[in-house]
Amino acid sequence: MDTAEIRRRFLAHFEAAGHAVVDSASTLANDPNLLFVNAGMVPFKPYFLGQETPPFDRATSVQKCIRTPDIEDVGKTTRHATFFEMCGNFSFGDYFKAGAIELAWSLVTNPVDEGGYGLDKDRLYPSVLVGDDEAIELWMKVTGLPRERIVQLGPKENYWSMGVPGPGGPCSEILFDRGPDFGPDFDATTLGPDMPVDLEDRLLEIWNLVFMQDDLSAVRSKSDFDIAGSLPKKNIDTGMGLDRVALLLQGKKNVYEIDLLYPVIARAEQLSGKTYGVDREDDVRFCVVADHVRSSMMLIGDGVTPGNDGRGYVLRRLLRRAVRSMRLLGCEDRVLPELMPISRDVMGPVYGNLVTDWERIAQVAYAEEDAFRKTLQAGTQIFDQAADEVKRTGGATLSSERAFALHDTYGFPIDLTLEMAAEQGLTVDEQGFRGLMAEQRERAKADARAKKGSHGDTVVYRGILDEHGPTEWLAYETLETESRPLALLSGGAATSRLAEGEIGELVLDRTPFYAESGGQVADAGTIVFDGGRLEVIDVQRPIKGLVVHQVRVLEGELDAGREVHARVDPEWRIGARQAHSGTHVVHAALREVLGPTALQSGSYNRPGYLRLDFGWTQGLSAEQVRDIEQVSQQALRADLAVGWDYMTLEQAREWGAIALFGETYDNTQVRVVEIGGPWSRELCGGTHVDHSSQIGTVVVTGETSVGSGNRRIEALTGVEGFAYLARERDVVAQLTGLLKTQPDDLVGRVQGLTERLKNAEKELEKARLAQLLGASAELAAGATQVGQVKVVAHRADGAGGGDVRNLAIDVRGRLPQGEPGVVVIIGSADGKVSVVAATNDEARARGLSAGELVRAVGPLLGGKGGGKDDVAQGGGSDASRIDEALALVSTEVARAAG
Structure with a gap:
């Protein structure tokens, strides 16, 4: 049975049982705890957490998922994949354990000609949480299996939670025995509390049924928590691995051999x-x-x-x-x-x-x-340099720090580092490397744990929403409302009042303030009441339906009993509308100039400023940037109508509206904003102008890279755009006055001056270098005799690294032929010290090495260096010890030459 048919049968089975079929959401999770959707229930999480009311009692989906912890296991087991499709059925306060077991068992075991998968009942083993006698009895009743066929596992395997306060409950898995080729024989009655590792491939988990019945509190980890009580409504969340069922029904050894891979x-x-x-x-x-x-x-x-x-x-x-x-x-x-x-x-x-x-x-x-x-x-090349250094110092092991830097900084895989090291007869401190990797992962986990606090914080907001209902949000309709405070918060906890100078949070029954979303910053403004005034610092939606204002008390003392007047700063809103509509215009212009694949991947707009990120693999030419700006200005000149309408997500897609990557949308109703009809149609909840001409102007100020395959355009709109152009006009006026020329001739005049300046700098450089090298003969003639070796140790103040190298090599060439010679020049310029050593053939024959000389004097200069035996260089930062370093040269030469 091909995978498409397995998927079709799953959805048809549950649709026939009264479930609403829900399309797969994006793999990008709209969740502070997750990078990606990693389970089929994630899109339904707001319903399970009580943040939103589900529009159906039963649902089914085939959700695309990404699970990053499995990357290292790919290919090493028969079942792990980073991308997979999770078939799920969900009950929101409708059926519970018995219903979930009956629906799963019938699909898995019903004959193929009756719409099932036809799996052999004798090879199926349900598992339950140890002590869940109710589930055991239900499995026996539904399936007719004896008690000894039901595996009892501990909470690590068979208790589910999100790792945060909220719903949780025992699980029940359906395991398929793949036979002795995939693991040792077993006795189902003696398994537990954990599934033995050597049985994980043989007893393949194909379906997990979560009986969501507990209200968890004091969650310390996914397996360490307190149960505060029972949920008022018991829910069902299940997940059947599509790839895993496919490998069974297609008779394959692993998921990589199925028809999809x-x-x-x-x-x-x-x-x-x-x-x-x-x-x-x-x-x-x-x-x-x-x-x-x-x-x-x-x-x-x-x-x-x-x-x-x-x-x-x-x-x-x-x-x-x-x-x-x-x-x-x-x-x-x-x-x-x-x-x-x-x-x-x-x-x-x-x-x-x-x-x-x-x-x-x-x-x-x-x-x-x-x-x-x-x-x-x-x-x-970097690896070769590191390997050479290890060999030169007599070592045989590449350090863990070097291996980690190659991996983390340069994207060099560790297996490649290991392979290349072996080819050069070296080993790698792999254990140390793994330790550094573990530290990096722990830092990432700690950051994730810190972010998880945001889910815990929503508890207080959910309480407000449950008590008072959703905020009446009037940002599209008005800039002012008479409102009543519903709740005051200070430090995340409820409070009865906010004192003068205090910063806290305020929830109103109705508000005109736009809450930050879709790249648009929150409105600014004030909230006034009898005897007091608040400054609105920020506005957010911590949970759907609730608008929360962060405020600073400028005057008076606010308590929950006062009526207030909320007022958005009109100038701020005008600028925000111009910027957000300007973003849509630039996005449309971008696609017109570059083609339909140039799609927005992120945006940010505040009054007078917009930033738009888009997927593109190369920098834009100056001509392309000008074209984007020109198309935008033409759209403003055309005074295109700006309108918006509400429709289903499917209707919006059929209409050609663009849904931005990484955004999540309501399946039942979305807002589509259009500028000039089909020229620009996007799903958007932001505030906009009524006609494109009201944007005022669009002035592109920059186009840069923000990572491989991503570019960013920045622009100014409205008054800010005109101010930018005015500043540029003033600069042009100042330059034309200084150069006594006309604006049209300014570029040519500056180019001429620049060319003349470059020529003058070249001539000065030639003269300076000639003067520097002119001293070469004198330095060579004044060489000091150290034993049989001619030594030049010279201080060149004002000379940088390149000059020091040229001088050292030139002096070496002027030393007497046939005699061993060593030259060490130390220069200082711009607070940096440069040292170069050079030796001739005769000196090297006596065991003198330029690299060793640089390594000897480097520490005195507050730095280090090295190189080959003939020429080596280094640097430092301590110019006060240059003379001491030069004196050391003769000592080192005498020691090395015997």
């Missing part, structure tokens, strides 16, 4: 000339390629671009591991243009954006491969 392996075989299934190490590489190519494609499809942190770093790591694995399989050429289209053709029938957005996806992926190929070349 093996075609990539087959193409990799053709490219590499190697055969899958022959060598274990090569098989792991084939699996990594298949998995990572698919995962990368799906992430790029959802708007992720390669970067150095967060989601971008995960994508970069996946792409580079795929390319590196192909290199280890013997393929040195570009591989992604050969492999990724295979994955597109397999996944595209389900995820149509992979086909319609293919040009952009391919552009991002292929550019990253090209960048990595350059990184490998540069990293190889």
Whole structure:
């Protein structure tokens, strides 16, 4: 049974049982605790947390997921993948344990001709939480299985929580016995509390049923918490691994051999000339390629671009591991243009954006491969330098710090470092490297734990929402409201009053203030009451439906009983509307100039200023930037109408509205803003002008890189844009006055002056160098005799590194032929000290080394250096000890020459 049919049967089974079919959300989680959606329930999390009311009692979905902790396990087990599809069914206060068990068991075991999967009941083993007798009895009743076929596991395996206060509950898994080829024999009655590692492939978990019944508090970790009581409504959250069921129904040994992944392996075989299934190490590489190519494609499809942190770093790591694995399989050429289209053709029938957005996806992926190929070349040079240094000092081990720097700074994979070190007869402090990696992961975890506080903070906001209901939000309709305070917060906790000078949070029953979202900053303004005044510092929506104002008490003392007047600063709002509409205009102009693949990946706008990030692999030319600015100005001149309407997400997509990457949208109703009809249609909740001419102007002030495959345009709008142009006009006026020329001739006049200045600097440099080298003959003639060696040790004040090197080499060439000679020049310029040593053939024959001389004097100068035996250089920062360092030269020469 192909995977498409497995997916279809799952949704059809639950739709027939009264479940609403919900499309997969993006892999990008709108959650401070998650980089990616890592389970099918994540899009439903607000319903389980009570932050939102679900629009249905039952739902089912096939959700695309990314699980980054499994990256290192890919290919090493039969079941781990970084991208996977989780088939799930969910009950929100509707059916519970019995219903979930019945629905899962019937689909898994019903015959194929009756719409089921037809799995052999004799090879299925339900698992329950130790002590969950209710679940045991239900499994026996529903399935007819004896008690000894039901595995009891501990909370590590069979208790589910989010790791934060909120819902949790026992789990029940469906395990499939794959037979003795995949693990040792077992006795189901003696298993537990943890599943033995050597049985994880044999007893393959294909479905997990979460019985969400407990209200958790004091959560210390995912397995250490207190149960405050029972949930008022019991929920069901299940997840069936699509790839895992596919490997069973397709008779494969692992998930990499199913119909969604093996075609990539087959193409990799053709490219590499190697055969899958022959060598274990090569098989792991084939699996990594298949998995990572698919995962990368799906992430790029959802708007992720390669970067150095967060989601971008995960994508970069996946792409580079795929390319590196192909290199280890013997393929040195570009591989992604050969492999990724295979994955597109397999996944595209389900995820149509992979086909319609293919040009952009391919552009991002292929550019990253090209960048990595350059990184490998540069990293190889850095590795060679490090290896040479280890050998020169008599060592045999590359330090963990060097290996970590190659990995972390230059993107050089550790397996490549290990391989190249072995080729040069060196080892790597791999244990130390793993330790540094562990420290980095722990820092990331600590940062994630710190961020988790944001979920805990929502408890107080949920209480306000439950008690008073949602805020009446009037930002689209008015700039002023008469309002009533519902709650005051100080330091995250409820308070009865805010005193003068205090900063706190205020929740109103109704507000005209725009809360920060969609790249637009929050409104500024004031809230006044009898005897007092508040400054609005920030406005946020910590949970859906609730608007929270951060305020500073400027006058008086506020308590919850006072009526207040909330007023948005009108000038601020005008500037914000101009900037946000300007962002839409620039985005449309960008696509018109560069093509439809130039899509916004992020934005920020405040009054008078906009910043727009977009996926693009190369810098824009000055002509392209001018064209974008010109198209924007033409849109303003055309006085295009700006309008907005509400519709379903599906209707918006059919209408051609652009949904921005990384944003999450309500499936039932979205707001579409259009400028000039179809010219610009985007899903957006921001505030906008009524006609494009009201933006005033769009002045592009910069275009820069913000990481591989990402560019940024910055621009000014409205009064700020005109002010910028006025400043430029003033600069032009000042320059034309100074140069006594006309504005049209200014560029030519400046170019002429610049050329004359460059020529003069060249002549000065020639004269200075001639003067410096003119002393070479005198220095050579004044060489000191140290034993049989001619020694020149000279101080060159005002000379930098390049001059010092030229002088040392020139002096060495003027020393008497046939006699051993050593030259050491130390210069100082701009607070930096430069030292260069040079030796001739005769000196080196006597054991004198330029590199050793530089290493000897370097510490005196507050620095270090090194190099070859004939010429070496170094630097430092302590010019006060130059004379002492020069005196040391003769001592070192005498010692080395005997």
